[in-house]
Amino acid sequence: MKLTADLIANSPTYINAIKEYELDLSGNHITMIENLGATRNLYDALNLCNNTIRVVGNFPELTRLQSLYIADNRISLIEADLAQTLPHLRTLVLTDNQIQNLVDLEPLGQLEMLENLSIMSNPVMAKPHARLWCIWRFKSLKVLNFERVLLKEKQEAKELFETSGQLTALAQGILAMEQSKVENTFVPGEGLETKEVVDQAKQQSIAELKARIREEMAQVAAMEEFI
Template identity: 45%
Template sequence: MKLTPELLLSAPSYINPVNDRELSLRGHNIQIIENLGITRDLNDAIDLTDNSIQHLTNFPLLPRLSMLLVANNRIRAVNAANIGANLPNLRVLVLTRNQLAGLADLSFVATLPALEFFSALDNPCTTQTHYRDWLIWRNPGLRVIDFTRVRDAERAHARELFGESLDTPTDLARQILNSETAAGASKVFTTSTAAVGADGGGAASLQALSEEDREKLREQLKRATSLDEISRIQRALRGATSL
């Protein structure tokens, strides 16, 4: 299923138990992330659990977003430039039960300065030697990895293995960093409509809606029965095109 403006506008949005505004997109067999600009950055959390996403990319600028749940998908690559530029305040990222294979596939954690809670449980990468140490070294701000708190002794051990900082890496760190560079060069992130750059294709998400999608929004507007629903659809249409 496509992540269409219609699906985004009809998806449940509610205050979750930690008092955050959460948008639920669970279990729709979504394959590609697109059109999230329609949400107008109104959510603290987005739940994309139980879909079929392979590439974590194509996010527009969402400075409000602090929690992203993408467990039980098919993710094998994460666009570090895209999420680093467009999710600057992301604190919680759950990628449990996906297909990230090696340490090089985890380079994106270094681009998320606010990240504190991260899970990649049940991904192949968790079986790699120094998996946890590498995450700690690449993002010293991490507090919890795979639902286990990071201890000071682990931070010290990571520095012993990889160096005091990225400016003074050990040979082992250089080896993994070089593999990160090679892995990044070999991956091309695209959507069904356009190639995605570091800016996340946010403008495309808003401006390149098909005439069919715009017509669906107009039909929803005609059938809307509440002021809240009318307001949401009008915001979406203003973002995509003029009425």
């Protein structure tokens, strides 16, 4: 299904569990992000869970948007200009997608306000040192995969990937090896399939996901000294 201005106008909006004004576009068989200028930059949160989206990108400038929920899609690519179009993004939930390589996450490093990231159930998390790599590359993170980022993890990550302001051999090797794996061409729309209708259990899982985010961020606020 195309993400049209009519779909946006007729989709539910509400104040979500963490007090955000949210537009709910979940479960609509949406294949690509488009036409979001029709939101008129009115929303704090955008829910695109349970669709068939492959690329995180093609956003207009949405300076108000702070949370993007895009779990349970087919995401394999994050566009390089994401930080320019979503400059105030704090929460990004990419759980249960198809991100393969650590370098595929590099555009997130430009999101200066990104505090809460979930990339659970993506192939990339099976990579060696994946958690520490993300902590090192994305300096503003406070919560990664629903676990607080601890000061000792930041120190460990820096020692592993950086010495005297230079990349370690491990970091250079990861970047070189990972980049070589991304030498493929993405064809928009290629291989798209129609998803089954999202059932009530999946909708409940979205609510639980947001509840976990709320709980983790509350803990982070209360225990800032551990971060």
